[in-house]
Amino acid sequence: MKALRLTLESFRFAWQALKANLLRTILSLLGVTVGIFAIIAVFTVVDSLEANVRQSMSFVGDKVIYVMKMPWTFDQPDYPWWKYFGRPVPTVREYNDLRKSLSDNNRGVAVFASAGGNTLRAGNNSMESIALQGVSYDFRKVSDLPIAEGRYFTQREVESARNVAIIGADIASNLFPNSTAIGREFKAKGQRFTVVGVVQKEGKKLLDTPSNDNNVVIPFETFTKIFTLSTGNGFGITPTIAVKGKEEDEGLLDLESEMRGLMRNIRSLRPREEDNFALNRPEMLGNMVGKLFSIIGIAGAVIGSFAMLVGGFGIANIMFVSVKERTNIIGIQKSLGAKNYFVLFQFLFEAVFLCLLGGAAGIFLVWLITLIPQETLPLLLSWSNISLGLTVSVVIGVLAGIIPAVLAANLDPVIAIRAK
Known part of the structure; x- marks a missing residue:
């Protein structure tokens, strides 16, 4: 008181x-x-x-490990690119081997690849310099792809290489300005695609990073019919392998250790040989x-x-x-x-x-x-x-x-x- x-x-x-x-x-x-x-x-x-x-940077996902050729480094003033230049690139075969061999210490394994500079046409409307991204079925588990309208691919559509697509909000508004984009068709690379989903609009970003607003996502098998993928020698489009870790795996140490062992085995590396691949994590960039x-x-x-x-x-x-x-x-x-x-x-x-x-x-x-x-x-x-x-x-x-x-x-x- x-x-x-x-x-x-x-x-x-x-x-x-x-x-x-x-x-x-x-x-x-x-x-x-x-x-x-x-x-x-x-x-x-x-x-x-x-x-x-x-x-x-949300496109890189969270608690994800990427199998790539070059390591991500942000604190090295002199990046030794020549040391990694001759490494083989990840392949679809390695993705399949890794997906089959990994234990249940993950939430999903995906492979994806992208090709830019494409032209889309729908009736009298068209858009240029658009990226086509081929993704496997589990891609939605490793990367943020919020669907605002429609749906994601079914497993049958991915495995049978159907010509279906999930398009960005800007593409939907430009190609189909007066109606819904779901169920409509557009043409790219001489192929006709049916829109099954529209991604939630992201808007402008401070950094010029990849945006879903001007991106077209198609099944990975469909992508491989249109574009040539690299088989390890560097020629063709290089795919990226991504593995989503579990929340209880603090720092993804268990998953990273398992992936390193499997990748060394897949590439037949001897015990004293250095890794010829890189396991990159978005936390490096976030830190x-x-x-x-x-x-x-x-x-x-x-x-x-x-x-x-x-x-x-x-x-x-x-x-x-x-x-x-x-x-x-x-x-x-x-x-x-x-x-x-x-x-x-x-x-x-x-x-x-x-x-x-x-x-x-x-x-x-x-x-x-x-x-x-x-x-x-x-x-x-x-x-x-x-x-x-x-x-x-x-x-x-x-x-x-x-x-x-x-x-x-x-x-x-x-x-x-x-x-x-």
């Missing part, structure tokens, strides 16, 4: 001080407002950038992105902290003036039995309250910026950043108000009452 009364009284004093010297208080709070705005704006932009970049944006966030926070420092000095100035103006009141309170801690917390709460006002104003300004429509980089103010802003405001309030509060608590009541 005493703590509640102390808090309410402190808020009342802070509000009275704010109203009595409105311009002075606003100018002093402006430093906290600008500081919180700078810090939270930086973190909001960094979080939004990271989320957008990760979304742009690199996380480190990059962590550095950017820290740099932005350091810059914003200078504005917070100025704001803290402004609040400290208000509190010193407030102690000076209310010296008589402090003396009366202490003469009536008020303890030192009562006076201490009274001014400390006042400093925190003023900083919270400035911090809330800064967060409000950041929220207003997030309301501006942004198609490429939509900004989102997260609850964690709001909590961070309020926490920083409280800390600055404590640091700025502790010295004035201690001075007020240690005032002699007799001398304080006589002060003018």
Whole structure:
């Protein structure tokens, strides 16, 4: 009860001080407002950038291991490409051997390949430079392919190499502008395809990464009838083998170990021979992105902290003036039995309250910026950043108000009452 009364009284004093010297208080709070705005704006932009970049890379999937020729490396300044150039590329035969030999320590094994620069025609409408992607039936288990309309391939359609297709949202709107695309036909590479599904629209991405909006997905066996695949010598289109791991396999260590052993056996490598294949995981790219944006966030926070420092000095100035103006009141309170801690917390709460006002104003300004429509980089103010802003405001309030509060608590009541 005493703590509640102390808090309410402190808020009342802070509000009275704010109203009595409105311009002075606003100018002093402006430093906290600008500081919180700078810090939270930086973190909001960094979080939004990271989320957008990760979304742009969603095509690589999550908890997936890719069997490829070249390894993914992001921390090597001199990439030894010549070391991997002569390696054989993955083949369909290796995919079949791997799929049959893997244990149940996975959620799906898929093979896929892509060929760009294709022209699609449907009636009088056409689109150029479109990618055709051939996928096996389990592709939807290893990669994100949200169907907005229609359905995914059936296993019979994949195995019998039917001319069916799942098209992107932009392709559907351009080839079939006035009707649904499901059940309609288009022509590509001299073949007629029937649309069975339309992928959910992704929209613009910050990075120029492959998008499902302008992509056509067809059964892998159908793809092999149209395009020539590489058989290991590098000539033709190179397929990619992907294996989806299970959630309980932390770090996919068990799956990666099993795949390495099977691939070495499939390629008849001797025990002392190096791997002539690469097992790549999207986590490598995700970790690199996380480190990059962590550095950017820290740099932005350091810059914003200078504005917070100025704001803290402004609040400290208000509190010193407030102690000076209310010296008589402090003396009366202490003469009536008020303890030192009562006076201490009274001014400390006042400093925190003023900083919270400035911090809330800064967060409000950041929220207003997030309301501006942004198609490429939509900004989102997260609850964690709001909590961070309020926490920083409280800390600055404590640091700025502790010295004035201690001075007020240690005032002699007799001398304080006589002060003018």
